Amino acid sequence: MKxxxxxxxxxxxxxxxxxxxxxxxxxxxxxxxxxxxxxxxxIRDISRYTKDIGFTIAxxxxxxxxxxxxxxxxxxxxxxxTIYALLAKPLTRFQLIIGKFLGSFxxxxxxxxxxxxxxxxxxxxxxxxxxPILLAxxxxxxxxxxxxxxxxxxxxxxxxxxxxxxxxxxxxxxxITWFSDMLRNTLLDSGGITKxxxxxxxxxxxxxxxxxxxxxxxHSWEPLPTTIFLLIIVYSxxxxxxxxxxxxxxxxxxxx
Amino acid sequence: MENYIEISKLSVNYASGKNHFTAxxxxxxxxxxxxxxxxxxPNGAGKTTTIKTILGMIPEYRGNVxxxxxxxxxxxxxxxxxxxxxxxxxxxxxTPNELMKMYGRIFGISSKELPEKINHVLDLVGLxxxxxxxxxxxxxxxxxxxxxxxxxLNDPELLILDEPTTxxxxxxxxxxxxxxxxxxxxxxxxxxxxxxxxxxxxxxDEIAIIKKGKIITSGRPDKLLSEKKEKETxxxxxxNLIEGRER
Amino acid sequence: xxxxxxxxSFINNYEETFFLAKDFEDKGxxxxxxxxxxxxxxxxxxxxxxEYYHSGLTIQNRLNEKEDLFHESEEAHGESAKKMDYAKNPxxxxxxxxxxxxxxxxxxxxHLHGGEEKELxxxxxxxxxxxxxxxxxxxxxxxxxxxxxxxxxxxxxxLKLGLTENPDSWQIYEELGxxxxxxxxxxNMSLSYFQKALALQNQDNADIxxxxxxxxxxxxxxxxLGDKEKATQYYKEKRELFPDNPAVQKKVEMLEAETEx
Numbered sequence: 001m002k003x004x005x006x007x008x009x010x011x012x013x014x015x016x017x018x019x020x021x022x023x024x025x026x027x028x029x030x031x032x033x034x035x036x037x038x039x040x041x042x043i044r045d046i047s048r049y050t051k052d053i054g055f056t057i058a059x060x061x062x063x064x065x066x067x068x069x070x071x072x073x074x075x076x077x078x079x080x081x082t083i084y085a086l087l088a089k090p091l092t093r094f095q096l097i098i099g100k101f102l103g104s105f106x107x108x109x110x111x112x113x114x115x116x117x118x119x120x121x122x123x124x125x126x127x128x129x130x131x132p133i134l135l136a137x138x139x140x141x142x143x144x145x146x147x148x149x150x151x152x153x154x155x156x157x158x159x160x161x162x163x164x165x166x167x168x169x170x171x172x173x174x175x176i177t178w179f180s181d182m183l184r185n186t187l188l189d190s191g192g193i194t195k196x197x198x199x200x201x202x203x204x205x206x207x208x209x210x211x212x213x214x215x216x217x218x219h220s221w222e223p224l225p226t227t228i229f230l231l232i233i234v235y236s237x238x239x240x241x242x243x244x245x246x247x248x249x250x251x252x253x254x255x256x
Numbered sequence: 257m258e259n260y261i262e263i264s265k266l267s268v269n270y271a272s273g274k275n276h277f278t279a280x281x282x283x284x285x286x287x288x289x290x291x292x293x294x295x296x297x298p299n300g301a302g303k304t305t306t307i308k309t310i311l312g313m314i315p316e317y318r319g320n321v322x323x324x325x326x327x328x329x330x331x332x333x334x335x336x337x338x339x340x341x342x343x344x345x346x347x348x349x350x351t352p353n354e355l356m357k358m359y360g361r362i363f364g365i366s367s368k369e370l371p372e373k374i375n376h377v378l379d380l381v382g383l384x385x386x387x388x389x390x391x392x393x394x395x396x397x398x399x400x401x402x403x404x405x406x407x408x409l410n411d412p413e414l415l416i417l418d419e420p421t422t423x424x425x426x427x428x429x430x431x432x433x434x435x436x437x438x439x440x441x442x443x444x445x446x447x448x449x450x451x452x453x454x455x456x457x458x459x460x461d462e463i464a465i466i467k468k469g470k471i472i473t474s475g476r477p478d479k480l481l482s483e484k485k486e487k488e489t490x491x492x493x494x495x496n497l498i499e500g501r502e503r
Numbered sequence: 504x505x506x507x508x509x510x511x512s513f514i515n516n517y518e519e520t521f522f523l524a525k526d527f528e529d530k531g532x533x534x535x536x537x538x539x540x541x542x543x544x545x546x547x548x549x550x551x552x553x554e555y556y557h558s559g560l561t562i563q564n565r566l567n568e569k570e571d572l573f574h575e576s577e578e579a580h581g582e583s584a585k586k587m588d589y590a591k592n593p594x595x596x597x598x599x600x601x602x603x604x605x606x607x608x609x610x611x612x613x614h615l616h617g618g619e620e621k622e623l624x625x626x627x628x629x630x631x632x633x634x635x636x637x638x639x640x641x642x643x644x645x646x647x648x649x650x651x652x653x654x655x656x657x658x659x660x661x662l663k664l665g666l667t668e669n670p671d672s673w674q675i676y677e678e679l680g681x682x683x684x685x686x687x688x689x690x691n692m693s694l695s696y697f698q699k700a701l702a703l704q705n706q707d708n709a710d711i712x713x714x715x716x717x718x719x720x721x722x723x724x725x726x727x728l729g730d731k732e733k734a735t736q737y738y739k740e741k742r743e744l745f746p747d748n749p750a751v752q753k754k755v756e757m758l759e760a761e762t763e764x
Contacts, residue, residue, distance in 0.1 A: 088339035
């Protein structure tokens with residue numbers, strides 16, 4: 001475990017020393033100041049659109065960090081030949097994959113946590129607030145989302161170029177988020193071999209729509225039932241581990 | 257004397273689609289404990305492939321390879337090995353101190369022992385004053401020193417150095433040679449590849465010359481040179497051997 | 504793809520509608536930077552306002568509502584018919600992923616009320632900022648301000664802002680007339696607005712129902728001002744559009760009877 005965490009902490013240092021995160025934080029801060037200072041027809045305490053845009057931006061920035069960091073972890077080690085010094089250490093390739101994934105996950109999660117904290121502070125300042133349980137659920141589901149995103153991006157980075165893997169990651173994310181309903185309804189209407197193939201595809205894709213509880217958060221709907229919430233966490237863990245195992249298989253026999 | 261590196265009939269093929277390339281063809285190599293072994297060859301001969309195989313970076317090969325009596329593909333084999341890569345590239349956003357800490361944790365060195373070990377190896381290469389500076393400002397020579405320092409961090413029994421003096425000025429090269437000799441006196445085994453044949457002649461106990469994936473000669477340098485009728489340097493012996501085989 | 508999407512907004516329109524447009528210097532920030540693409544964003548903001556009215560539910564969420572298909576409630580306001588086409592049986596049991604997906608998605612139908620309607624104002628505001636020619640946004644925004652939030656002055660200001668960019672909009676004049684008629688009880692003012700709206704309506708920008716509605720308001724304004732002859736005249740004009748409408752016929756007869764008296 002020490003080996004894995006040693007690699008993971010290295011990634012965190014890269015995030016905070018590269019200073020890209022500060023750009024996001026400053027942009028987010030400025031945007032939020034703008035949002036909460038807007039005055040609409042002299043009416044005070046309009047807060048939902050602030051929550052909506054603020055949470056969307058926090059998630060979007062974190063998504064960008066998660067994908068862009070994950071897709072270059074292994075490829076940049078190979079490109080800059082730092083992988084040789086790593087592989088010459090008593091480190092298995094599986095530990096390398098897990099370490100790199102954890103690094104990306106810690107990186108994107110720390111960015112998400114910082115942005116989410118800013119979001120929560122601004123929301124409470126603005127007045128309407130959010131039920132603590134909804135806030136907790138959306139934060140934890142956000143972390144689960146980072147986990148799945150990082151694992152998908154890590155796997156893609158082993159088979160595509162860095163930019164190709166990042167593009168594919170974004171396409172998969174937005175495609176599934178926007179079209180999951182349509183896909184589900186199409187499956188219901190189909191039959192025979194189409195349905196079987198469709199179901200296989202349905203089980204293979206990462207279900208990003210599970211993590212989308214923005215409507216509940218913004219419009220103060222009831223929180224997710226505990227069973228569903230726990231099922232989503234279990235799904236995230238299983239899916240992440242499966243993809244990481246596939247990533248390990250992808251580099252197990254690879255000559256760098 | 258026990259062999260720290262045992263290579264028997266090692267063959268490595270690279271496959272790219274329908275194309276196959278034989279990088280190593282049934283090479284045999286033994287490196288005894290406590291000796292300095294020089295591995296020479298022209299560019300593309302198979303030196304790096306041999307080193308990668310020793311370090312377990314090539315998962316599939318034919319033949320038998322044993323490193324400190326272990327299969328090189330197991331992580332435990334690398335616990336007692338130090339490796340200095342040919343290209344000294346490290347994370348620009350880290351300091352040498354942080355890099356050593358990271359590698360130290362991978363080796364499983366305790367947090368009590370680690371600072372002392374880091375100070376020792378950085379002192380050895382003359383980088384103690386720069387240990388807390390980000391490596392993005394380091395010169396090539398300084399990076400080479402970082403590379404050498406990290407290879408010594410775990411106090412390895414077997415040291416594998418790939419072109420260790422590349423990029424170093426003459427004084428630094430002299431220091432490097434002296435360090436290598438002192439490591440040998442401490443009982444360490446050193447396996448290194450180099451194009452600096454004068455240095456190899458100065459410090460190596462045994463050498464092997466590889467060309468097109470095959471070992472064409474091996475033995476003690478003085479013995480190999482004494483077989484020639486005229487007095488030769490290792491460099492001229494090497495050139496004649498490589499070009500002579502081509503005629 | 505993004506480049507093509509943006510270019511589609513600009514090609515052919517860019518030179519003519521952008522740089523050569525009248526009063527280009529006076530155009531706002533969004534017009535200058537986004538060009539025609541701002542209309543897409545304006546429509547998006549308008550759709551978001553509708554979602555906000557339904558407490559964040561998209562049209563798809565509402566159509567997936569699990570309630571009885573034949574229950575027509577005030578809340579459902581006519582979407583039940585569409586629901587009959589779209590409603591799906593739940594996924595077969597055992598498909599855990601689809602089950603989770605359905606549980607995460609909201610599928611109820613509700614509206615904002617009790618002052619919460621203010622939450623959709625930002626989207627309507629940005630909708631008109633992005634596209635000053637989005638008349639629906641002005642009309643609906645002012646309606647919310649006036650009827651639900653009791654911000655009549657702000658509603659009037661909003662409509663007048665709309666008029667500066669859309670001086671030929673009969674819809675905005677009609678809405679101003681409604682505020683004057685129902686809220687301010689200023690029937691002279693309402694008459695003026697409704698007549699303006701009537702004058703701006705034509706076959707291309709209004710259907711017979713919209714024309715009939717404005718005619719009714721003109722007639723009602725005259726009626727409130729005590730001019731029953733004029734009121735009758737306009738109700739008769741509406742009767743010509745809807746000869747089978749008993750309510751209009753009854754109104755005409757009633758006014759004619761009062762006039763004779």
